[in-house]
Amino acid sequence: MPQLRAIVVKPAALAFALVIALGASTDAQAAKKKKSKAPAVPAVCSDFYSSANADWLKANPLGADVASISAMGMLRERTQQQQRDLLDAAMNAPQGKVQKLLGDFWASGLDEAAVEADGSQPIAPLLDRVNAIRKAKEIPAAIAALHQVGIPVVFNFSPDVDLRALDRHIGYFTQGGMGLRDPAFYTRTDAPTRELMGRYLAYVKQILALTGTPQDKLDADAQAVIDLETRFAQVSKPLDQLNDPFANYTVVGVKELGKQYRNLQLPEFLEVQGVSDNEVSMADPQLFQQIDALVKSLKPEQWKAYLRWRIGDSMAPYLAKSFRDAEFNFRGQTLRGQTTPPPRWQQVLDAINQAAGPMLGKEYAARYLPDSNDQRAEQIAGQIRDAMGRGIERNSWMSAEARTEAKAKLDKLKIEVGTPRRDIDYSVQPMGRGSFGGNMLIASTWRHREEMKRIGKGNADRRWDVLPQQPALAYDLAQNRLIVTAAVLQPPVFDTAQPSAALYGAYGALVGHELSRGFDNKGRMVDAQGKLREWWTPADLAAWNALGARVSSQYGSYPYPGLTGIKLNGPLTQDQNLADLSGVELAWDAYLNAEPNADKAGKEAFYKAWAGMWAQQLSESQAAQMANSDVRAPGQWRANGPLVNQPAFGETFACKASQPMQVKEGEDIRIWR
Template structure:
């Protein structure tokens, strides 16, 4: 998904963040009805360091496994979900006669193809040869453009990308987008920052590309020289790309242009050839980064075709490395997981097979998952909680002192228009036409990619399917989609410690209710607030109210920008602003929703010596507890719009008067003077 869809936690990528499930025999974690006090470290009080107060002993007793870059509640729940998925897959593998095209056949045979390492080893890089021959045949820039268009359906990455998505200014219709791409290191700061830590990563990248070329015997005598050329080329395109902070502005990244205007922006790139090969063509489209296309024209005019061929060869190789023989997989893992994220060990074959199958065929597998592991009662409970929180949000908007009645009326209209999806799609997609065989891993991957591309292409110029899900049901996450004005909660996250039907209400409100509030709040963060109740990019604010909002959010951004997470490495308060707004607002809404639910009832009893207010915040801390490697922490700060988990706990509560009241705080590391605290929603 290419538009910004907000998540409560960093999305779990295909190969970047792994779980440690051993399969169906693993017992589920037993979660207490309240809060496990044995996880606490009370040597520091809650006002000094709330994260360690609530989670210190847990963090000490739960070091990061060698196959992970971080370890916390999200990872543990992911592991538990994958144990259930592995059990499902193991059951499918016991049969050989699944109907062709059935979910069972697709899943079982894809999994078998991944675990058939002898077949993968025997093929070597032969599956790449047709594509390598096309790259080697390139003689002109137009030849390169043709290759990029031809290979787009199988997921080939280049220095720009086109995709189909809902039109930000006409949310009921799909349109075509053009955006920047092509950075192996994911973020431009990795190419421009001269700190020793980042400079070492660039050196490691050159070593990595060198080894990859040597493994495939691609001009081995010039492998290092060619690797340096790739780094140089990517540094040039990084220099003209928008930063992640700049890309957070949906107005600046919405530039409607005619096809002829697109051609004039980047005349060196033969758009007729590209669109003819890719099928991605429309009379009008949206350019995400105008200056990038303008600057790219000069880069292309001054880049030898041979360097473009090198870039294409490496990206083909690295994109497909997970489906090539072991030595390619291990080299790719070394750089992208060990160097960039601090992961020490690869997962075993079965775990990698499950993760890849889940990534490629997530919805067919998800359909089997929810049939076994998501009761309808959980859906009903979620509806009740969402509506409770909507009422709380309504009251908070009405009580705002910084917003005029005119803008409040429109904010309430947007709040009322919020829709939600819970658990799983009401209608499942048909994947039966994908050709999957038990002995053809590379071909299987290509077939899935082609299916997904065809599905995207078929949307171009058509109405948006508002029922579509952009996350599989088993995913441990949730999201807000601004063009649908909807919040979505997959079944995967509606389990302990986020949601436990047996738990104390205060713990549940500090867990899943804060996630619900977080997603609601994304409709009113620095990006989502620019979309109206119909999901269109449209300013519904008065000038004065927007200025008040910007002043408050600027103050919050400055708070987070002052947090040092590593030596001379700070959180980027502007990059993380949307998530920090949502954390703060979500926690606030959940607290007051809990308070609302207790009106007219007896005061809840103490549990383990903690009152309901304190248990609420303990529930919040439990959700975000975790450990992280320094390498992954650096990567997160550079590339992730979410603040690191420790600061999601401490920095958020430091802004809430309710936290100070609950714990009797007056001063300490977690304390801010009242005039420095930020309340937005």
């Protein structure tokens, strides 16, 4: 859960070619004239992406100091500006209580002079609580109190889906409590790691000094912090072992926790968080046994140094400049490679989204999502769902048994557009404009309380895991629901100024992309009843893998834009490419069913809208980074890849099978058509 920090010919070559031509003999020219010339391939049939996006690509050149530009990136930037405009209005002329709270929150963050004058005062009560610890038995209560305000120390505790019953959440106790996320940093001995740990130690000392540690104790306290975090790291799992949900799910009764971890007082911890469920997941007992032992065996002074450090580190981005500079110098420059911090407004906006994002989301949707767009978006999503039903009926690879289950699952699909259907509690205490750090703690405490309410029966669909003000379409596998945020319903995804065909080609195809995830090799793990059960037959899986291999081979033959001699990684991008192909298929089917008399102009608009979403410019370094790690294809191939398999695309633009934008007849890849 989000807490306070614990998608040509070069001119020279052309000139040279002209010189050679002008110097050719008359006989040679005559001989050439006798030869029949191959007809030129129309631009749309050679590289539809470049043809459809020619104006955009010309209007958006890549600057020397810019890594990438994309149509989708511009959408994200627009939504941030919209949020900024909303908060400015709420600050100057709020409409209602929620806007008053948000406007005051925004104003308190933008007032840098006030933030500077506030210093470390917002965290003074937390530090006083820690400094008052005298005995080991007082440590667990301090740990619980910090979790309650959204500062996770020692370990992490958060709600997530109960793998035995996907309609509910339980609380998960998991590893955490380290200032560095990867436990390997604490145990490796290579030179780069030692250098990093040296910088980390210096950062710990800076924060401890800022939180009141006397100069003569800084070295000892900083080493005490590193020692305690190293003890956590030594019994923590490597990061690659945290990705398997089943390996990190072990249900334990709360009463048993009290018996097994007496020093940590975990039942009391849960009570403070407002959790009354009688079960939790505790998948790493070795780690918590170590922590339980350390509570008793280590001196309180070491624990106090560690807790002061975690408070200061977590709250540093929201306090005076000395805190912010220390945090950015290590986490921004050293860890993330940033050269300069983001502008102040961006920092404050990120903070508000982190601590009070749902509040802002409700106001964002009310301001920027017209009812007509909301209704049209839900209508088209429903039509894509119907197309999915037809695809399930007619596809040639799915068994009768799987087809029956898929139809039952589709019948239970929920579609939520704009904001979550189940609203959350907005009864946040007034924050005022006096203290940005204080406001962060108030909002974070509220957010943590709301997260804890997700634990228990019937609460699994409480809120989304994305915010309405973030442009996103997502399929929630556990809840079998399609999520469409308010922010995504604007160009280039949802452009009401364009023909309706464009809505299907862009937004509809993205809906199809996401819906297909409920019925692919991941969706096969959750059945129509919302239970974890593989409902495909072995033959279904083999057929899907065969489709995937063909898609992987197709995309693996494409050159990576901006790189020489590098091909697209077909296996890495396979799942997303399958979903893109599915999305275009389903959206086209929905469009023709909605508009059976669609003309040529409408059909062209459909495909141009699809390609328009993926307009993109990449620097060579950015392309190299993405080629090795991005599970999505670059824009050119997200646009072109699915279309070469669509006979309807070839018919619309009169592309022949011998041309790049059309595969030979019978070789096209079909998933749901």
